[in-house]
Amino acid sequence: MSLRLVRIDDRLIHGQVVAGWLRALGAQRIVIVDDATARDEFLREVLTLAAPQGVPVEVHGVADGAARLITLAGTPEPIIVLARMPRTLLALRHAGVPIEVVDLGGMGAGPGRRRLHKTISASPDELRELRELEQMGTRVEIQIVADDRPIPFRSLDQSN
Amino acid sequence: MRSFRIVIAGHGTLPAAMLATAELICGQIPDLAAVGLEPTETPDHYAEGLRAAIGHDHRPVVVLCDLLGGTPFNIASAIARRSPRVICIAGANLAMVVEAALAAGTLDDALVERLIEVGRGGIVETERHRARRAS
Numbered sequence: 001m002s003l004r005l006v007r008i009d010d011r012l013i014h015g016q017v018v019a020g021w022l023r024a025l026g027a028q029r030i031v032i033v034d035d036a037t038a039r040d041e042f043l044r045e046v047l048t049l050a051a052p053q054g055v056p057v058e059v060h061g062v063a064d065g066a067a068r069l070i071t072l073a074g075t076p077e078p079i080i081v082l083a084r085m086p087r088t089l090l091a092l093r094h095a096g097v098p099i100e101v102v103d104l105g106g107m108g109a110g111p112g113r114r115r116l117h118k119t120i121s122a123s124p125d126e127l128r129e130l131r132e133l134e135q136m137g138t139r140v141e142i143q144i145v146a147d148d149r150p151i152p153f154r155s156l157d158q159s160n
Numbered sequence: 161m162r163s164f165r166i167v168i169a170g171h172g173t174l175p176a177a178m179l180a181t182a183e184l185i186c187g188q189i190p191d192l193a194a195v196g197l198e199p200t201e202t203p204d205h206y207a208e209g210l211r212a213a214i215g216h217d218h219r220p221v222v223v224l225c226d227l228l229g230g231t232p233f234n235i236a237s238a239i240a241r242r243s244p245r246v247i248c249i250a251g252a253n254l255a256m257v258v259e260a261a262l263a264a265g266t267l268d269d270a271l272v273e274r275l276i277e278v279g280r281g282g283i284v285e286t287e288r289h290r291a292r293r294a295s
Contacts, residue, residue, distance in 0.1 A: 011203060011231055015171060018229035046238045050229040108202060119200065 003073050006081040006089060006099050009106040013050040016145050024146030027080040030057045033065035033092060034084050062088055066095035073098050086129035093136050102133055104142045116156045117142050164267040166260050167213045168194045169236050170226030182257045189261045197232050207235045220245045220267040222260060224252035247272055255282030
């Protein structure tokens with residue numbers, strides 16, 4: 001088995017995730033993988049508060065997260081996995097985490113970042129990392145809310 | 161006289177609309193601000209606006225947020241965790257906003273409990289509500 005949906009979102013848990021994606025996936029658990037967040041007790045607590053009751057939030061660094069996700073991928077439990085940046089997911093892939101689809105859900109604009117679609121921008125490094133994920137057999141798509149039709153990353157990467 | 165400030169925090173135009181609608185019901189409400197998160201706004205920019213509305217004096221503030229887990233709530237709850245004079249409540253509705261607006265006195269535990277109770281109490285389905293009232 002592999003993880004059905006892994007989302008890159010620089011806000012991690014927010015309205016689109018709790019009100020839309022949790023329900024769309026029937027997910028009962030949120031797993032966040034982010035080294036900086038895992039080290040910050042205050043941020044961890046704020047993120048735990050953001051989830052609805054009955055939905056546990058786990059926050060892991062990349063090393064712990066990889067082991068945990070390999071275990072969870074072997075169970076039928078639907079989960080939503082959140083990371084802030086492509087680099088994290090590439091590290092998870094290299095560590096053997098099976099990821100079927102990466103969803104680009106929120107990647108803010110900024111200097112040196114190319115806008116791919118609406119609220120999705122990426123730096124040249126991030127574009128390379130996303131291409132590498134695709135080369136490893138993971139599909140990369142943009143789908144901001146569950147109702148949106150997924151747009152293949154490749155179609156936007158080539159058209160620019 | 162109410163001693164605390166009220167801030168409505170939420171997505172898009174909802175906070176401004178809630179404020180305007182609460183004023184239709186209560187008349188002009190002093191010390192009430194609305195801060196809406198625009199679709200393209202960064203969380204940092206929103207946090208600035210929310211902090212300005214909360215104010216930098218020592219007055220107690222209750223922040224009424226539209227959605228548990230939404231960005232406005234996440235930012236407000238982070239501010240509240242660090243600042244004991246700020247109370248953050250999620251799931252705000254018009255009944256709760258009106259109750260807060262008309263409250264007198266201080267922002268104590270009893271008032272926070274009452275706001276939550278009034279917000280929840282205003283959620284009914286008419287048939288069930290009727291059956292309960294008849295019994």
